[in-house]
Amino acid sequence: MSEQHAFPEGFLWGGASAANQWEGAWDVDGKGPSIEDHLTGGTVDLPRRFTSTIEPGTYYPAHEAVDFFHHYEGDIALFAEMGYKILRLSINWTRLFPRGDEEAPNQAGVEFYRGVFEACRRHGIEPLVTISHYEMPYHLAEVYGGWRDRRLIGFFENYCKVLFTEYRDLVRYWITFNEINISQQGGLGAYLSAGILPEKDGPITFTCPEDAETLSAIYNALHHQFVASARVTRMAHEINPDNMVGCMIAGGPALYPNTCAPADVRQCQYENQLKGWLASDVQVRGSYPGFVRRFLDEHGVTIDWQPGDADDLRAGVVDMYTFSYYKTDCASADPTVARASGNLDVSVPNPYLEKSDWGWAIDPTGLRVILNEIWDRYQVPVMVVENGLGAADEMGPDGCVHDRYRIAYHRDHIRAMAEAVADGVGLIGYTTWGCIDFVSAGTGEMKKRYGMVYVDRDNQGEGDLSRHPKDSFFWYRRVIATNGADLSDES
Numbered sequence: 001m002s003e004q005h006a007f008p009e010g011f012l013w014g015g016a017s018a019a020n021q022w023e024g025a026w027d028v029d030g031k032g033p034s035i036e037d038h039l040t041g042g043t044v045d046l047p048r049r050f051t052s053t054i055e056p057g058t059y060y061p062a063h064e065a066v067d068f069f070h071h072y073e074g075d076i077a078l079f080a081e082m083g084y085k086i087l088r089l090s091i092n093w094t095r096l097f098p099r100g101d102e103e104a105p106n107q108a109g110v111e112f113y114r115g116v117f118e119a120c121r122r123h124g125i126e127p128l129v130t131i132s133h134y135e136m137p138y139h140l141a142e143v144y145g146g147w148r149d150r151r152l153i154g155f156f157e158n159y160c161k162v163l164f165t166e167y168r169d170l171v172r173y174w175i176t177f178n179e180i181n182i183s184q185q186g187g188l189g190a191y192l193s194a195g196i197l198p199e200k201d202g203p204i205t206f207t208c209p210e211d212a213e214t215l216s217a218i219y220n221a222l223h224h225q226f227v228a229s230a231r232v233t234r235m236a237h238e239i240n241p242d243n244m245v246g247c248m249i250a251g252g253p254a255l256y257p258n259t260c261a262p263a264d265v266r267q268c269q270y271e272n273q274l275k276g277w278l279a280s281d282v283q284v285r286g287s288y289p290g291f292v293r294r295f296l297d298e299h300g301v302t303i304d305w306q307p308g309d310a311d312d313l314r315a316g317v318v319d320m321y322t323f324s325y326y327k328t329d330c331a332s333a334d335p336t337v338a339r340a341s342g343n344l345d346v347s348v349p350n351p352y353l354e355k356s357d358w359g360w361a362i363d364p365t366g367l368r369v370i371l372n373e374i375w376d377r378y379q380v381p382v383m384v385v386e387n388g389l390g391a392a393d394e395m396g397p398d399g400c401v402h403d404r405y406r407i408a409y410h411r412d413h414i415r416a417m418a419e420a421v422a423d424g425v426g427l428i429g430y431t432t433w434g435c436i437d438f439v440s441a442g443t444g445e446m447k448k449r450y451g452m453v454y455v456d457r458d459n460q461g462e463g464d465l466s467r468h469p470k471d472s473f474f475w476y477r478r479v480i481a482t483n484g485a486d487l488s489d490e491s
Helices: 068-082 107-122 138-144 151-166 180-185 188-194 212-239 262-285 290-298 309-315 364-378 404-423 471-481
Strands: 012-016 086-090 126-132 173-177 244-250 255-257 320-324 329-331 382-386 427-433 453-455 467-469
Touching: 012 068, 012 126, 012 382, 068 107, 068 467, 068 471, 086 427, 107 126, 107 151, 126 151, 138 151, 151 212, 173 212, 180 188, 180 212, 180 244, 180 262, 188 212, 212 244, 212 262, 212 309, 244 262, 255 262, 262 290, 262 329, 262 364, 320 364, 364 382, 364 404, 404 427, 404 471
Parallel strands: 012 086, 012 427, 086 126, 126 173, 173 244, 244 320, 255 329, 320 382, 382 427
Antiparallel strands: 453 467
16 A cells, blocks of 8 residues: 655654663663662552662562663664664663763773664664663762752763764764653652652652742753753764754643633643743753743742853754654643543543553644644754554464554554655654563553563563564564555554
């Protein structure tokens, strides 16, 4: 079957991952503990727990994950078999700097990632590297308070200088911070993105922060990340002019008004501005948008601006806009309207959309809408770097996973992207989440599977870690081979 619209020549098809969710080997070769290493497993109904010390006998999914550390050669070969042009993966900061504040890196960690990137190159795959993806060194969170402390800017610059120098000839696509706007959601979002530790051990969930103290901590941490991102973006260009650096935004402005009531329309605009456009305006345009100033004033938040911050933001704008897209929701000005927890947020469900096993709305058309809005606002290259369906996949009696639902999900979203390309959007790449099954960041589950390769691992950490291509593996291979022209259901 030939689709109506073509993707551009050289379109970057691939898949995405995160070190803390698939790498494992949490204490191997000098690696230090990250914030993710202090989160226990959970489920959709049972929140993950934060523990300030590692409890003997407690299951911490990131400690072994799916052991990409020892399987990377075979895994990358599988991705090459699918035809990947690009693989999004991240560096585990503590594998290079175990505490985060050292001057010199752990050479064993440097060489591990060199091996990974060289394997990608041997298979003709471009690495797309996220520098910070929910794995801040625990030492920086515990001793410095995470990104609330400006000193982290210097530690991050030192870390990035090593990356840009050591991998100058191996990596040219970079993302500074994964879903940088997630910290605005508070709770687990602020923990993962900004390294803001809970006040005590126990369950940790997403919250809606309102008090001035919490908001000040979050928005000052975010400001420090903005400055750090801008500085290292300039550094990346100085070390290698061919480097392309992107921001990475969670979800984009993925809300609709719950009704056509003007109050709902304004509430939708407000939430999209604050949760979506704020971060990307700073990173793509180089300055804070006007709408955020009123929010900060009304909530008693003062940003710790220092001399040179504004100049850094202007001089360090990114080259591309990348974002995650799983679902859309609705915004309502009526506080009595029921809300639900979703992809790192709490919002109003859309009754017109079907939902996944985890209650996330499936909205391919929304992806086309958002792509058009991003392009109209920024006019910079765009990549969808996370998009996928979490499902409770089961191995069939024939030893295969027949995930037709995942094929349908990606088919419909790829069609929506093709429409956006035809609309004139400068879309340059698509990396599915994920390339292989690994631990869910939000729930700490293995049961919530996204990959096109099944990994024999369960929620208790049991299984032999063997890899098994799903039906979607063979389907996606044909999609890539035809540059998106053949999206028929047959795998």
